[in-house]
Amino acid sequence: MVCLKFINEVKSEEELRSLLGNPGVLAKNKVIDYLDDNCIEFLRKSPFLILSSANSSGHCDSSPRGDAPGFIHVIDQKHFVIPERPGNRRLDSILNVLENPQVGVLFLIPGLDETLRINGSATVIRDEHILENMKANGKTPLLGIAIEVEECFIHCGKAFKRSGLWNQDTWIEEAALPSAAKMLAVHAKLPDMTEQEVAASLAEAYRKRLY
Structure with missing residues (x-):
């Protein structure tokens, strides 16, 4: 993984205030x-x-x-x-x-x-x-x-x-939303846990273990 080094970092409150100002009354x-x-x-x-x-x-x-x-x-x-x-x-x-x-x-x-x-x-x-x-x-x-x-x-x-968080007109269509099951399966890297199995596990937890 490439280690990114930022060049122009803000280092003090004085510099920060000079850019963004002070809060109003x-x-x-x-x-x-x-x-x-x-x-x-x-x-x-x-x-x-x-x-x-x-x-x-x-x-x-x-x-x-x-x-x-x-x-x-x-x-x-x-x-x-x-x-x-x-x-x-x-x-x-x-x-x-x-x-x-x-x-x-x-x-x-x-x-x-x-x-x-x-x-x-x-x-x-x-x-x-x-x-x-x-x-x-x-x-x-x-x-x-x-x-x-x-x-x-x-x-x-x-x-x-x-x-526009509360504006449904800005919401992504359900089919285009990121898949939590896919992400979990990829991140966990468990050999016997497929995306479909993760999805089934999540659905069961939501159905049976909310309380």
Whole structure:
């Protein structure tokens, strides 16, 4: 593999600011350190989030989490819990949190261009009286990721407007979409696992092991 060396790298905040400028007064003052009623309403209407974490060495991960709106359990103005639903058992986010509690969470609501960003400190919990509040399909999660809010703010919708993410007219036809089964089969390189077998395995997991 060729090692690419970039020639003109930005090395300082001073250089960065000279190119992109400083935030306006609204952007500078929009951050709060707790969940007000507006943020709580946003969380209760959001069916999807992206959880960003890093281990003690700084290696990063971003993990999607989703369920019916209201799946996030808000405890109070400083704390909320993300239920840990069944996944592939790699446990990337949880293992990172055990080493480094600092996380970032991006909440989305379909059709809304603005997103809610929350940064804070995470803990992996087993408290049954809390997890019981996030029961779904008759099953209580075994674990939850509890987050203490440190920063909370609305992010503008320019990225969604530029991408047209919610505009179905911009969506790729289903037949032309990338094949997850093909990618998994190629990346895993398991001799007895074909694309068709991976597709069947995924379909079974989606059908039987969502909760």
